[in-house]
Amino acid sequence: MEKTITVIGLGAGELAQLPLGIYRTLKNKENIFVRTIKHPVLNSLQEEGLSFTSFDELYESFGTFEEVYQAITDRLVQEAEKGPVTYAVPGHPLVAETTVQLLLQRERQNEINVEIEGGQSFLDSVFGALKFDPADGFQLLDGTNLKREDIQVRQHVVIAQVYDSMVASEVKLTLMEKLPDEYPVKIVTAAGTSEESITEVLLYELDRVTELSNLTVVYVPPVKNEAQLYKDFDKLREVIAALRGPGGCPWDKEQTHLSLKKYLVEETYEVLDAIDEGDEEHLAEELGDVLLQVMLHSQIGEDEGMFSIDDVIEVLTEKMIRRHPHVFGETEAEDSEKVLAQWEEIKQSEKEENGGGKAKDSSILDNIPNSLPSLMYAYKIQKKAAKVGFDWGEEAPMWMKLQEEIAEWIQEIKAGSPDKAAKEFGDILFVLVNLARFHGIDPEDALRQTNRKFKSRFRYIEKAVSDQGGRMEDQSLETLDSLWEDAKLLERRGAEEQ
CATH class of the missing domain: 3.30.950.10 (Tetrapyrrole methylase, C-terminal domain)
Structure with a gap:
């Protein structure tokens, strides 16, 4: 026996607004179920002697609407096994009626047959x-x-x-x-x-x-x-297009991918400053400046017929889903280390699929951007090399190497060879980066913190001298050094109070 559920729409109004055909169908049907009895048409039909089975009690039995709708669907399918079922819903069955969509899904799975009979939409x-x-x-x-x-x-x-x-x-x-x-x-x-x-x-x-x-x-x-509309992404897109369009800003219209490079770097570092400051409002502003760079590059791409912000978003979304199979797929990764290892494996497989397998002269260091700050670049090439075993497994050899490089640097200084001395100093920095990496320290971030600390202490000295009516140029090194120690003491007290 075919399990059939006939779904009828009760419309959005009163009995007088109910189509005659729907009214006659309801009058002639038995075993009628309604999602809710709270509908003006049903009140009138009850007065005419019709009876219905309501699912209103299910709303009290479950914590979410999804659970309620699923329970209604399950019950209707069960009832259909006994014989034809009529199910009446407010409005039109196919407008904003989740239970009907769930029934149609069960029909696609060949569990039941669903017949839709009209009804006036509340719209x-x-x-x-x-x-x-x-x-x-x-x-x-x-x-x-x-x-x-x-x-x-x-x-x-x-x-x-x-x-x-x-x-x-x-x-x-x-x-x-x-x-x-x-x-x-x-x-x-x-x-x-x-x-x-x-x-x-x-x-x-x-x-x-x-x-x-x-x-x-x-x-x-x-x-x-x-x-x-300022929170609306499409509004932002319109603003950027207007800036580069007819009657727009002369400066914005002149920009190219190349001319904007320096601004992206500057804005990125300003984001880092805002993060270090712990100022959320400032961070939101600086992230907006980075987004501006993305939007400008995207608009240039669109103006040139190459790509648009839609393409940027599509590529990013697809990449995030593809590289997170532990979230969007079947694999598992219980900690961040396994996530990163999986990320690298997926990146490598993508290269191979795109014909980017290792060439004879290729290197694992090839994909590190040359434009990175030098400390960051050193950190990344060391990290890549370490993945294939080119790394000290302990700290002692690094300190020995540092002493060796310092000695070579001093030797070149004494020999009066500035070019060679510069290269040896670079070797010292490279070893220091290796030591930082060994201890889990980001050298770029560490130096940024030191720069910020120096700037704060120096500004304290400037203010102290100015408050005393003096000039920095007139102070002795001993005086300035004493003020420096005062600044350090204030920092220490502030840290203790926190």
């Missing part, structure tokens, strides 16, 4: 109540599963299934991530019925409204204020 009544044209740009979203990234604030947004204050609170918090707290929204309940109500509230008041039910939707008008 028809909502469009009429709010008097807007969805062709201008319209979104229908589910209030029980609302995601920030799905919301297009330039369009008319209708959020359905805002059953109660708890859902309204979640909707409010999600919307407030993209809109001002006092943005006006409308709460529409029972659209198209004699009980229709439309209440305009400020966004932060959304969950304070009491007249919420399964017939409630929240309407968010399109954002027209330009300043309120």
Whole structure:
């Protein structure tokens, strides 16, 4: 026997709005199940003697809507094994009705046969109540599963299934991530019925409204204020395109990938400074400056017909998914070391698949960018070499090597050979980087901290001298050194207080 579930839409209004065909079908059906009894049509049909089995009690039995919808689906499939089942849902069966989508999924798995019979969508009544044209740009979203990234604030947004204050609170918090707290929204309940109500509230008041039910939707008008679009990525894209477009900024229009190189380096180091400062607001600003560089390069690529920001995002997203099979695939990596090892294996396999296998004259050091700062570059080539065994396994030989290099440097200094002395000094730095790596210290970061410390102490000396009415140039080294020790003492006290 074929297991059949007939799904009927109850429309969004009262009995008078129910199509005659749907009304007759309901009157002639037995074994009717309804997702919720809280619907004006069902109240009227009950008065005419029809009976229904409701799933309302399941909403109290489970912690999430997903669990409720799955339980309803399972129950309907079980009932269909006994004979034909009629399932009635609010509105149209194919508009914002998760349980129907779950039933259709079971149909695709050949478990049941689903027959859809029409019903008026609640959207028809909502469009009429709010008097807007969805062709201008319209979104229908589910209030029980609302995601920030799905919301297009330039369009008319209708959020359905805002059953109660708890859902309204979640909707409010999600919307407030993209809109001002006092943005006006409308709460529409029972659209198209004699009980229709439309209440305009400020966004932060959304969950304070009491007249919420399964017939409630929240309407968010399109954002027209330009300043309120500043969080929108598409707005940023428009701004960058305008800067390089006709009538744009002469400087921005002149830039090329090559001319922008230095700015990307500068902005990156400013991000590092903000991180070191621990200033989150400053960090957000500096990350924006780095993003500006990405957007400018992408716009240049688009202007030249080579690539756009969409391509950049696509390549990055695909790479992140491909290189994290322990998150998006079947493999496992229980610690960061295994994650990094897996990352390198995947990178190597990608090279081989793309015809980039090792050539006769290739090196494991080839993929380290030559433009890296020298300390960082030294750190990375040492790390790569260590992976194939070219590394001291203990610390003592490194100290011996350091003493050797220092002696050679002093020898060249005494010999009056500045070029050779410079090379020997580079060898000293290279050994120091190796020692840092052995102890898990990032030499670039360590030197940056020392530079920052020196700058702070020196500024203390300058201020102390200035406060005494003196000039730095007139102070003795002993005086300056004493002030330096004072600065160190203040640092130490500050660290102890923290």
